[in-house]
Amino acid sequence: MRDSVSFYLNGVKKTVSGENLFLPLSSYLRYETQLTGTKVVCAEGDCGACTVMLAKWKPESAVKVTASPYIGINSCIAMTFAMDGANLVTVEGLKENNELCEVQCSMVRNFGGQCGFCTPGFVMAITNMFEHKKNPTEQNAKNYLTGNLCRCTGYQPIIKSALDVDIAKHNTLNKKYPLKPVSQMTEGVLVKTAFAEYFAPVTIEEACKYKSENPECTIFSGATDLGVQFNKGHIRPKKILSLHLIPEMYVSSVSEKVVIVGARVTLSELQKLIEKEVPSLDRFLNIFASPQIKNSATLVGNLANASPIADTTPAMMSLDAKVTVYGLKGSRSMPLKDFYVGYKKLNLQQDEIITSVTFKVPPTDHIFENYKVSQRRDLDISTVNASFNFKIENKKVSFARISLGGVGATTLRMTEVEDKISNVAIDSQWVSNTKKLLMDSVKPLTDVRGQADYRKILVGNLFEKFAAENLLGKN
Ligand SMILES: Cc1cc2nc3c(=O)[nH]c(=O)nc-3n(C[C@H](O)[C@H](O)[C@H](O)COP(=O)(O)OP(=O)(O)OC[C@H]3O[C@@H](n4cnc5c(N)ncnc54)[C@H](O)[C@@H]3O)c2cc1C
Numbered sequence: 437m438r439d440s441v442s443f444y445l446n447g448v449k450k451t452v453s454g455e456n457l458f459l460p461l462s463s464y465l466r467y468e469t470q471l472t473g474t475k476v477v478c479a480e481g482d483c484g485a486c487t488v489m490l491a492k493w494k495p496e497s498a499v500k501v502t503a504s505p506y507i508g509i510n511s512c513i514a515m516t517f518a519m520d521g522a523n524l525v526t527v528e529g530l531k532e533n534n535e536l537c538e539v540q541c542s543m544v545r546n547f548g549g550q551c552g553f554c555t556p557g558f559v560m561a562i563t564n565m566f567e568h569k570k571n572p573t574e575q576n577a578k579n580y581l582t583g584n585l586c587r588c589t590g591y592q593p594i595i596k597s598a599l600d601v602d603i604a605k606h607n608t609l610n611k612k613y614p615l616k617p618v619s620q621m622t623e624g625v626l627v628k629t630a631f632a633e634y635f636a637p638v639t640i641e642e643a644c645k646y647k648s649e650n651p652e653c654t655i656f657s658g659a660t661d662l663g664v665q666f667n668k669g670h671i672r673p674k675k676i677l678s679l680h681l682i683p684e685m686y687v688s689s690v691s692e693k694v695v696i697v698g699a700r701v702t703l704s705e706l707q708k709l710i711e712k713e714v715p716s717l718d719r720f721l722n723i724f725a726s727p728q729i730k731n732s733a734t735l736v737g738n739l740a741n742a743s744p745i746a747d748t749t750p751a752m753m754s755l756d757a758k759v760t761v762y763g764l765k766g767s768r769s770m771p772l773k774d775f776y777v778g779y780k781k782l783n784l785q786q787d788e789i790i791t792s793v794t795f796k797v798p799p800t801d802h803i804f805e806n807y808k809v810s811q812r813r814d815l816d817i818s819t820v821n822a823s824f825n826f827k828i829e830n831k832k833v834s835f836a837r838i839s840l841g842g843v844g845a846t847t848l849r850m851t852e853v854e855d856k857i858s859n860v861a862i863d864s865q866w867v868s869n870t871k872k873l874l875m876d877s878v879k880p881l882t883d884v885r886g887q888a889d890y891r892k893i894l895v896g897n898l899f900e901k902f903a904a905e906n907l908l909g910k911n
């Protein structure tokens with residue numbers, strides 16, 4: 437068993453042990469290695485100032501979905517222990533022969549910075565784009581910069597800088613920092629300090645045993661929920677369990693129209709996996725958080741966090757997704773709708789961990805759409821979200837799945853409404869009736885994101901939009 441974690445930082449090997457492992461990565465970089473180019477503004481994944489490029493360690497069996505292993509992440513909510521086996525590049529690592537790199541030069545040429553505080557984050561986000569797009573469009577630049585905020589320059593010069601990079605002069609990180617392997621990655625990690633414990637086993641059985649013997653332990657995955665709780669809620673778990681060394685957690689496949697997504701598969705990887713088979717889900721994930729967040733956040737983490745406004749839950753519920761969990765007695769699967777038993781309460785035993793989520797690709801004669809209403813379009817949390825999966829035959833609904841988030845203690849499957857609206861002729865009266873049925877079936881709460889009545893209206897309007905765009909006058 438290892439008692440430290442090793443990784444490459446700008447090409448140089450680092451081995452970290454003890455308390456430093458429990459630091460947010462940005463704190464480790466700034467205070468332990470004096471790499472202060474990485475800035476921290478919000479400390480909750482919202483502004484991108486802390487963006488670094490990371491090639492995570494993955495087992496040989498993991499499917500490689502991106503051309504370059506380097507992806508941009510928010511270092512403020514990533515934990516240092518999660519760097520195990522990784523190759524990490526900070527803004528300091530971009531320099532070429534001690535001069536600014538081409539992305540930085542482009543920012544200078546195009547007046548992309550004023551106070552400069554956000555600039556390293558933007559430079560890293562643009563670097564992330566060129567790692568994955570050779571000839572980016574303006575829309576690509578806007579998408580890759582969704583997770584970065586600038587308070588003084590304004591975005592136009594920054595977008596211009598991103599598009600003015602001379603690709604002939606730009607060295608990708610894939611070329612500049614070819615992956616260096618860290619040895620002993622088949623060995624687990626156990627670190628105990630006076631304040632906290634970190635355990636990363638190599639088998640599911642060890643993970644379940646640890647979880648059953650340590651009921652207070654927290655599983656850390658992408659840490660996009662837990663990292664925010666760490667920084668803003670000052671929640672310091674005493675025992676941390678990481679599943680990153682367990683190869684089975686990286687399963688990701690589409691075979692015979694069945695999609696399997698392992699617990700360590702990120703939302704960016706999920707997008708790549710299903711972009712052709714389930715394009716409407718791919719499109720919907722474009723308005724989930726930012727590239728940096730999706731490069732860390734997992735589908736399983738989003739479902740396990742059990743927030744009633746989680747954005748993937750309605751989609752997974754209307755696709756009849758199944759959750760597979762593994763415990764000391766072996767594995768079991770259940771429909772996602774039975775996984776939530778109350779506000780943030782899961783049908784999960786003390787010894788069990790979620791290993792994967794499985795769902796079927798919607799058949800081509802199904803209409804599957806997802807919606808989200810938030811106070812701003814990008815990088816915001818939903819007030820209400822909804823997913824509809826319908827089949828229409830002879831101008832009647834022959835298959836209906838409706839899931840709604842933000843209107844109850846958990847994401848809801850509207851089974852009674854689905855039954856009532858099926859096999860009835862689709863016309864404007866049917867739309868009004870369905871809208872009323874849905875609005876009458878939910879009892880939302882009032883909170884900072886919206887009043888109860890507003891949420892009810894949103895539910896009705898989202899269905900009306902879905903019906904107008906997909907059902908009325910069709911089939
Ligand atoms: C800036 C920002 C924007 C965001 N935007 C959105 C958004 O648009 N829509 C949205 O829905 N969410 C959003 N989120 C929330 C977050 O990104 C998601 O909930 C994410 O999918 C969580 O995944 P993770 O891997 O980071 O989970 P973690 O934070 O690592 O864990 C989340 C929870 O899941 C549990 N868990 C993880 N893996 C397992 C497992 N294998 N078995 C059992 N339990 C497990 C953890 O113990 C924890 O309780 C946002 C977060 C941030 C910081």
Ligand code: FES
Nearest residue numbers: 477479483484512
């Ligand atoms: S400091 Fe704002 S995203 Fe990290």
Ligand code: FES
Nearest residue numbers: 550551552586587
């Ligand atoms: S240049 Fe000042 S915040 Fe962007």
